[in-house]
Amino acid sequence: xxxxxxxxxxxxxxxxxxxxxxxxxxxxxxxxxxxxxxxxxxxxxxxxxxxxxxxxxxxxxxxxxxxxxxxxxxxxxxxxxxxxxxxxxxxxxxxxxxxxxxxxxxxxxxxxxxxxxxxxxxxxxxxxxxxxxxxxxxxxxxxxxxxxxxxxxxxxxxxxxxxxxxxxxxxxxxxxxxxxxxxxxxxxxxxxxxxxxxxxxxxxxxxxxxxxxxxxxxxxxxxxxxxxxxxxxxxxxxxxxxxxxxxxxxxxxxxxxxxxxxxxxxxxxxxxxxxxxxxxxxxxxxxxxxxxxxxxxxxxxxxxxxxxxxxxxxxxxxxxxxxxxxxxxxxxxxxxxxxxxxxxxxxxxxxxxxxxxxxxxxxxxxxxxxxxxxxxxxxxxxxxxxxxxxxxxxxxxxxxxxxxxxxxxxxxxxxxxxxxxxxxxxxxxxxxxxxxxxxxxxxxxxxxxxxxxxxxxxxxxxxxxxxxxxxxxxxxxxxxxxxxxxxxxxxxxxxxxxxxxxxxxxxxxxxxxxxxxxxxxxxxxxxxxxxxxxxxxxxxxxxxxxxxxxxxxxxxxxxxxxxxxxxxxxxxxxxxxxxxxxxxxxxxxxxxxxxxxxxxxxxxxxxxxxxxxxxxxxxxxxxxxxxxxxxxxxxxxxxxxxxxxxxxxxxxxxxxxxxxxxxx
Amino acid sequence: xxxxxxxxxxxxxxxxxxxxxxxxxxxxxxxxxxxxxxxxxxxxxxxxxxxxxxxxxxxxxxxxxxxxxxxxxxxxxxxxxxxxxxxxxxxxxxxxxxxxxxxxxxxxxxxxxxxxxxxxxxxxxxxxxxxxxxxxxxxxxxxxxxxxxxxxxxxxxxxxxxxxxxxxxxxxxxxxxxxxxxxxxxxx
Numbered sequence: 001x002x003x004x005x006x007x008x009x010x011x012x013x014x015x016x017x018x019x020x021x022x023x024x025x026x027x028x029x030x031x032x033x034x035x036x037x038x039x040x041x042x043x044x045x046x047x048x049x050x051x052x053x054x055x056x057x058x059x060x061x062x063x064x065x066x067x068x069x070x071x072x073x074x075x076x077x078x079x080x081x082x083x084x085x086x087x088x089x090x091x092x093x094x095x096x097x098x099x100x101x102x103x104x105x106x107x108x109x110x111x112x113x114x115x116x117x118x119x120x121x122x123x124x125x126x127x128x129x130x131x132x133x134x135x136x137x138x139x140x141x142x143x144x145x146x147x148x149x150x151x152x153x154x155x156x157x158x159x160x161x162x163x164x165x166x167x168x169x170x171x172x173x174x175x176x177x178x179x180x181x182x183x184x185x186x187x188x189x190x191x192x193x194x195x196x197x198x199x200x201x202x203x204x205x206x207x208x209x210x211x212x213x214x215x216x217x218x219x220x221x222x223x224x225x226x227x228x229x230x231x232x233x234x235x236x237x238x239x240x241x242x243x244x245x246x247x248x249x250x251x252x253x254x255x256x257x258x259x260x261x262x263x264x265x266x267x268x269x270x271x272x273x274x275x276x277x278x279x280x281x282x283x284x285x286x287x288x289x290x291x292x293x294x295x296x297x298x299x300x301x302x303x304x305x306x307x308x309x310x311x312x313x314x315x316x317x318x319x320x321x322x323x324x325x326x327x328x329x330x331x332x333x334x335x336x337x338x339x340x341x342x343x344x345x346x347x348x349x350x351x352x353x354x355x356x357x358x359x360x361x362x363x364x365x366x367x368x369x370x371x372x373x374x375x376x377x378x379x380x381x382x383x384x385x386x387x388x389x390x391x392x393x394x395x396x397x398x399x400x401x402x403x404x405x406x407x408x409x410x411x412x413x414x415x416x417x418x419x420x421x422x423x424x425x426x427x428x429x430x431x432x433x434x435x436x437x438x439x440x441x442x443x444x445x446x447x448x449x450x451x452x453x454x455x456x457x458x459x460x461x462x463x464x465x466x467x468x469x470x471x472x473x474x475x476x477x478x479x480x481x482x483x484x485x486x487x488x489x490x491x492x493x494x495x496x497x498x499x500x501x502x503x504x505x506x507x508x509x510x511x512x513x514x515x516x517x518x519x520x521x522x523x524x525x526x527x528x529x530x531x532x533x534x535x536x537x538x539x540x541x542x543x544x545x546x547x548x549x550x551x552x553x554x555x556x557x558x559x560x561x562x563x564x565x566x567x568x569x570x571x572x573x574x575x576x577x578x579x580x581x582x583x584x585x586x587x588x589x590x591x592x593x594x595x596x597x598x599x600x601x602x603x604x605x606x607x608x609x610x611x612x613x614x615x616x617x618x619x620x621x622x623x624x625x626x627x628x629x630x631x632x633x634x635x636x637x638x639x640x641x642x643x644x645x646x647x648x649x650x651x652x653x654x655x656x657x658x659x660x661x662x663x664x
Numbered sequence: 665x666x667x668x669x670x671x672x673x674x675x676x677x678x679x680x681x682x683x684x685x686x687x688x689x690x691x692x693x694x695x696x697x698x699x700x701x702x703x704x705x706x707x708x709x710x711x712x713x714x715x716x717x718x719x720x721x722x723x724x725x726x727x728x729x730x731x732x733x734x735x736x737x738x739x740x741x742x743x744x745x746x747x748x749x750x751x752x753x754x755x756x757x758x759x760x761x762x763x764x765x766x767x768x769x770x771x772x773x774x775x776x777x778x779x780x781x782x783x784x785x786x787x788x789x790x791x792x793x794x795x796x797x798x799x800x801x802x803x804x805x806x807x808x809x810x811x812x813x814x815x816x817x818x819x820x821x822x823x824x825x826x827x828x829x830x831x832x833x834x835x836x837x838x839x840x841x842x843x844x845x846x847x848x849x850x851x852x
Contacts, residue, residue: 001668002669003669004669004670005669005672005673005676008669008670008673008677009673009676009677012673012676012677012680012681013680015681016680016684020684023684030696031696032694033694033696034687034688034690035687035688037687038684038685038686038687038688041684041686041687042684044683045683045684049676049677049680052676120701198705200708200709201708201709202708205708266712267716412720412723412724412728412729412733413716413719413720413723414733415729415733415737416728416729416733417729419730420728420729420730423727469722469726472722472725475725
């Protein structure tokens with residue numbers, strides 16, 4: 001009975017979302033405050049109804065309501081409660097409901113936070129956000145009902161996909177979804193600006209923080225996904241350029257480009273068309289990513305026809321493309337830039353190049369991801385492009401991007417003279433050359449030499465920026481260096497928080513270079529007590545243990561890690577295999593890991609004989625991998641500094657609320 | 665049992681629908697949002713120019729600009745700001761009092777942090793004061809409508825797009841071609 005409620009209120013939410021779109025649009029057109037209030041209430045009501053509905057599905061999962069097809073297919077009695085919670089996004093219908101839940105929640109937060117601001121813009125923003133919600137509600141009501149019945153009550157469920165039974169899999173999809181869903185907000189502001197013809201700086205300034213937050217979620221989601229792949233998939237790496245990964249990476253690329261190019265619009269009043277196009281691309285890629293990971297279109301074109309959501313997504317994507325382009329062309333005269341680029345040795349020119357690179361990488365990745373589909377449609381044969389294609393095309397582009405990351409912040413807006421140029425670049429260039437020489441002496445290969453030199457260059461520019469910024473503050477205020485740095489964050493968090501994010505990116509770059517060029521690996525079968533050497537480690541197999549868990553059997557091997565030089569035991573690692581009761585043919589792996597700042601010893605248990613007297617392993621030594629995760633943390637810290645509301649911002653917000661006050 | 669479920673769902677739906685439709689059921693004439701689009705635009709532009717001035721100064725202090733470039737761009741931006749402020753005062757003469765209201769409003773809202781309040785306004789105040797001094801010259805325009813025709817050359821007028829000085833009678837900026845708002849002699 002309770003599950004009927006879940007389905008029925010989703011239908012009500014659908015109707016209210018449709019109504020709210022109309023109320024928002026006409027409220028905005030006529031500036032009718034009653035319609036506008038109604039659109040706000042529609043946003044809140046949809047959020048509440050979807051939340052109740054999701055609550056009901058959770059209730060079904062927790063109470064093992066196997067009469068629901070979704071619960072039956074994605075849960076089982078013995079599943080730990082933890083994973084029953086995350087089973088909500090373990091399958092298609094549930095994950096779409098979860099998407100809708102986060103989206104409507106995000107929309108409600110946006111509406112509430114801006115209820116007294118941007119009064120001309122907000123009704124349209126509500127309408128656009130509700131349009132996205134409406135689409136997902138249509139899917140939930142007509143295509144994949146999460147409350148569909150089996151017709152009888154099965155005694156037990158089929159279990160959750162073993163790969164998803166991992167703590168990273170609880171948090172990683174949530175982060176990605178928050179990032180995905182959040183990108184609908186800046187898009188809604190952009191479309192709101194186009195509809196209301198308010199195409200000045202208002203939406204750009206507001207949208208910055210609403211983009212930074214989902215961008216942070218998306219970045220963390222991607223990094224946590226890599227962490228999961230590294231720890232669970234057991235092939236020694238963290239990124240394989242597979243379509244699902246690319247689906248999350250594509251909007252990240254365009255979103256990052258957008259975050260940079262809105263700064264140019266704010267500072268120089270140029271690139272107005274480009275900015276709305278970028279955020280539209282980001283939103284489009286978000287929906288496309290949600291689509292491709294669910295329709296199966298990338299595995300085979302034929303599975304698209306069998307997918308029950310495919311045609312809906314295709315229709316919505318077409319609406320997004322044509323609706324937006326029509327609106328854009330209609331508003332084109334209002335998007336005229338205020339200035340031209342003054343000089344190519346200026347920050348805006350460097351930012352523009354950054355944008356080209358980001359979009360270039362995005363297009364190469366998109367092309368590579370969809371190539372198998374195109375080839376199947378055109379030739380009937382499926383030709384996949386794999387990691388080497390992506391690395392070959394994107395590798396050099398990323399290196400250039402990294403270089404620009406060092407160069408751009410050192411240039412001034414409008415024009416940088418030769419003397420200023422020299423003043424800014426001398427020290428970082430020297431440091432880069434020294435690094436290149438050092439790498440050349442120790443490991444003679446070209447790419448890592450260039451890559452690490454660029455990393456050193458960028459780091460040097462950032463340190464120099466901090467030192468000069470703090471000195472400039474000291475000269476005027478006499479603060480000590482620590483206070484000066486914290487003031488740089490609080491007074492100019494956008495720039496100095498951004499530098500911390502850049503440091504994070506450099507760290508990730510270093511980790512990638514280490515792994516790409518200096519990874520070592522070996523596959524061996526070891527009898528108990530036998531050893532193998534790799535790098536300057538010696539590993540000894542010491543036996544295997546079994547452990548019974550509620551819904552699986554855990555096999556855990558034990559290996560001692562010795563230092564070959566000193567002969568000392570450094571660590572014990574435990575690579576594991578889990579064999580699930582419901583899906584014994586899909587064992588999962590958990591790597592044994594010794595992590596140090598310098599390198600990881602990474603052991604995968606491939607198999608063992610029945611007594612455990614011998615076992616087969618793949619062992620990797622992955623240099624510098626830890627810096628990838630540290631880099632992720634730096635990105636989070638830096639983004640928070642950049643997005644933190646500070647005094648100057650509050651001031652402008654106050655100005656606006658006062659300006660609008662007479663209209664209330 | 666099925667009917668109880670449907671009943672609860674109906675009840676929830678009705679509550680939600682009423683909440684959404686409620687604002688439309690109120691009696692009396694519909695209040696219409698009055699927002700001065702032009703004023704909002706001008707205020708936002710002014711804010712933006714002030715941010716650019718600060719950023720420029722900071723870039724100069726950390727050595728990203730040489731003296732000559734700095735002076736040139738700074739002058740341009742300040743003129744732009746003056747141009748914008750002139751227009752704002754015309755569209756909304758009461759906005760002159762807005763800064764005072766604003767400061768008191770900020771004081772009210774701000775959690776008191778004595779050590780933080782000093783450096784922040786210092787920079788702003790510098791720019792505001794400097795612009796205010798120019799503004800005073802400009803402010804004389806509406807006060808002396810007759811002088812606007814004869815002695816127009818005495819009143820500095822600047823393009824809000826590029827900051828170039830423009831003649832009083834021009835409709836477009838001679839330097840960048842941007843359309844110029846007319847400096848009306850009588851405030852609206």
